[in-house]
Amino acid sequence: MDAGLHLLADQNLASLGVREVTREAGLSPAAFYRHFPDLAALGVVLVEESLASLHVMIRSVLAEADGAEELIDRAVEVIRQHVREHRPHVRFLARERHGGVRRVREAIDAELGRFAAEVGSALALQPVSQGWSEQDLRMLAELYVDHMVSTASAFLEAQEEVDPARERRIAATARLQLRLISLGRRHWQGS
């Protein structure tokens, strides 16, 4: 799996080969089939591995909520750190989310949906969300998740070549956008 993830740095799952993976891992081609029936199967497992750390991340953000402004700074910083520390996994997710392998795509989508649900319940606990309908909460959660995904992708690209200025610019933009969203949230009157 490490070998696969490493090769997926500049390639996508659909173009990955069994022989390629086993060669990188220092095994014989036949050895692969002892563990996975397919390369798609390997992909699905990588999805699970990749998103496990994401759930940890979100909890670490929402845990300490000392005011909206600080939470925003913290969220953006956590995303940046997460991308930095799990770049191969994040890149894999970004690449395969709309990639050519249906089963992997569906796995990511399902997991991201559960992720939005989790964010939704967390949002519901905040005082700002009083009087919000179920639908409105879900809509907001999806907006946050989509924004997180976009931001993570941007960080990813910026970190490919080390470019601290670009990275700071992305962080600044993300913070402003989150501030604008939370402003809209405070003035929301229901749908």
Next chain:
Amino acid sequence: MDAGLHLLADQNLASLGVREVTREAGLSPAAFYRHFPDLAALGVVLVEESLASLHVMIRSVLAEADGAEELIDRAVEVIRQHVREHRPHVRFLARERHGGVRRVREAIDAELGRFAAEVGSALALQPVSQGWSEQDLRMLAELYVDHMVSTASAFLEAQEEVDPARERRIAATARLQLRLISLGRRHWQGS
């Protein structure tokens, strides 16, 4: 190019083969090299083709601005229609935006950046944007573009299998999100 686009429906550019394309097009493999040096080159041309129609689209949305509410409805509807009518191109963009072929990725990114700039200048003309700094306008434009991309991807997935209910749900969510953003926009005090 049509053959390539057709094959890219369930495959990504990196895993596409020259022989595959020429076979689909009914030509000999060597004929390909009369037109492109690379498959990546074909990809880049496809990017340009795909985004040309996008610029037309944005203008058609911003042209008639009769109130914010109506503009939102119109924008979401135009996105839905655009995805419906240019599904192969949109799918290609979504897939290759983070795909394995660097040159194509960069082409898409650059084009999307110019797109955001265009949206930015359009936003500047609206009365709501009085007193907005350049940076804030850019940030808002990027938020809109990212949101548009997310929405388009969602429509894409929903239209793969014909699922009108899911499509309506996506449209409704997108509209709510745009309303929330424009609410935040009205209460923005500058950064």
Next chain:
DNA sequence: AAGTTCGGCAAACGACTGTTTACTGAATGG
């Protein structure tokens, strides 16, 4: 101690790959 599962190997199968070469007919242009 015996049996079974686990994770590995080498070898072979036919099929498919990108690219180059030399050649050909049609259109184009001066």
Next chain:
DNA sequence: CCATTCAGTAAACAGTCGTTTGCCGAACTT
């Protein structure tokens, strides 16, 4: 009308591919 470009072909090159098969030692179970 002749030369040239254009867009196509078939054939060959040396590889790589996924997958199956039969085999083997080590580890674990009972």
